[in-house]
Amino acid sequence: MKPAVFSYHKSTSVEEAVEWLEQHPEGKILAGGQSLIPLMNFRLSRPEELLDITGIPQLDTVSQTDGRLVLGGLIRHQALAEHEQVRRAAPVLAEAASHVGHWAIRNRGTLGGSLVHADPAAELPAAMVALDATFELVSRAGVREVPARDFYLGFLTTDIMQTELLTRVSIPSADGTAFGFAEVARRPGDFALAGCFVEVGQDTSGAITWFGISGGPERREITWSSDAQERAEAILEQLDTVDILDEEAYRHHVAQVVAEEAYRKAVRGIA
Amino acid sequence: MNELTTVEKVTITLRVNGEERAVSVEPRWLLSDVLRHELGLVGTHVSCEQGVCGSCTVLMDGQPTRSCLQFAIQAAGSDIVTIEGVTHGEGLTPLQRAFAEHHALQCGFCTPGMVLTAQALLDKDPNPDEESIREALSGNICRCTGYQSIVDAVMAAARTTQSRVEED
Ligand SMILES: Cc1cc2nc3c(=O)[nH]c(=O)nc-3n(C[C@H](O)[C@H](O)[C@H](O)COP(=O)(O)OP(=O)(O)OC[C@H]3O[C@@H](n4cnc5c(N)ncnc54)[C@H](O)[C@@H]3O)c2cc1C
Ligand code: FES
Numbered sequence A: 001m002k003p004a005v006f007s008y009h010k011s012t013s014v015e016e017a018v019e020w021l022e023q024h025p026e027g028k029i030l031a032g033g034q035s036l037i038p039l040m041n042f043r044l045s046r047p048e049e050l051l052d053i054t055g056i057p058q059l060d061t062v063s064q065t066d067g068r069l070v071l072g073g074l075i076r077h078q079a080l081a082e083h084e085q086v087r088r089a090a091p092v093l094a095e096a097a098s099h100v101g102h103w104a105i106r107n108r109g110t111l112g113g114s115l116v117h118a119d120p121a122a123e124l125p126a127a128m129v130a131l132d133a134t135f136e137l138v139s140r141a142g143v144r145e146v147p148a149r150d151f152y153l154g155f156l157t158t159d160i161m162q163t164e165l166l167t168r169v170s171i172p173s174a175d176g177t178a179f180g181f182a183e184v185a186r187r188p189g190d191f192a193l194a195g196c197f198v199e200v201g202q203d204t205s206g207a208i209t210w211f212g213i214s215g216g217p218e219r220r221e222i223t224w225s226s227d228a229q230e231r232a233e234a235i236l237e238q239l240d241t242v243d244i245l246d247e248e249a250y251r252h253h254v255a256q257v258v259a260e261e262a263y264r265k266a267v268r269g270i271a
Numbered sequence B: 001m002n003e004l005t006t007v008e009k010v011t012i013t014l015r016v017n018g019e020e021r022a023v024s025v026e027p028r029w030l031l032s033d034v035l036r037h038e039l040g041l042v043g044t045h046v047s048c049e050q051g052v053c054g055s056c057t058v059l060m061d062g063q064p065t066r067s068c069l070q071f072a073i074q075a076a077g078s079d080i081v082t083i084e085g086v087t088h089g090e091g092l093t094p095l096q097r098a099f100a101e102h103h104a105l106q107c108g109f110c111t112p113g114m115v116l117t118a119q120a121l122l123d124k125d126p127n128p129d130e131e132s133i134r135e136a137l138s139g140n141i142c143r144c145t146g147y148q149s150i151v152d153a154v155m156a157a158a159r160t161t162q163s164r165v166e167e168d
């Protein structure tokens, strides 16, 4: 099928974009289009007015300020995966970005689009929850800063308002916490059946952030043990507090496996 | 909006295979459809229209992208290469010759997307290992040939291009 009729507007600045959003309460933002256009092609989504934000300058940059890594909302997944500064400051994020879809999808899909679309099986929202990122949301009313840990409210639901644009994401520099990432997908590039990020503190403290197993990122704090048996029990205890969606027994098993794998990667320092 | 209302068309200029082409489009027209129906470049194949199969892949500023997941109106200002633009005039590139020699195609439906993706890989990394080739092509589905011969063709093309570079 083909998309239904819409009117198209391309924005060249954040100010102009938020003004447009204010004046078009039914309007929809188009970024990389890698989630929105498939939905429009099948007419599962029929926005009447689209605002293309890909021409806004300065939103595809990476910088470091006040000990935080700052990422623009228009950075493409492939650029995130390959960026030197990101690979150094948050290797686990670069690694996760390289697992989003396929090369051709990553060349176009944007960070902001993935974070706002909030697919339950998406890597980047969960990465932001694990990394304790803060999202900068801009509307005509001003700037609102929302921690990623408060942003995800459930299946495809977030705290963003229709008039807001996600402009930037900032990530605190690691305080000695080691991160690990693992996922299982049926084929490379497919959405994960289950995946997770783990945090391993310098003591035994830490956390697991699962994705793909429920309505959104699920972060659970955990006390790590160096004993594999005790660790498996601790993982299970946390996993049992998550409401797993379909194929429950199988996903439950995969979720356990990825948690252990991500833990091992974190302690070996290989993201 | 009533779908029977006449839709305002916009005239845009697309730079395709090195040529500027003016074309009048509705904003909702996908790049894949404009390439095929308006510009007659039917080497860009279309099947799933949801980004999964890879048959509509074209290069935008040298990078493989899905032409079914962008509107033509968004592509103005980019340098687009379709399969028709891979060879200048008659003849085949070393990569295309390698596809023929290694039986890397049967029906040919996936081939334009495969060739463009592999070409972009070789431009980025002239000497990729088998794993990088498989990873790069993982977004392109072939329903008849089987992937081994396609991977073999890309490896062979990398070797020929390499040896040519060394000879120069
Ligand atoms: C074949 C295929 C495989 C894929 N596999 C994966 C995968 O494995 N993992 C994964 O995570 N994703 C996957 N995706 C989705 C892909 O990562 C998308 O790029 C991403 O989900 C959306 O980003 P986008 O820039 O393309 O957003 P768009 O599709 O343009 O927009 C998505 C939504 O976000 C809104 N939006 C976009 N940008 C902003 C902004 N800055 N501020 C406010 N709202 C905004 C839009 O209005 C829309 O509702 C896949 C897609 C395809 C087609
Ligand atoms: S038609 Fe575009 S990816 Fe299948």
Ligand code: FES
Pocket: B104, B105, B106, B107, B108, B109, B110, B111, B141, B142, B143, B144, B145
């Ligand atoms: S050659 Fe037929 S689909 Fe690949």
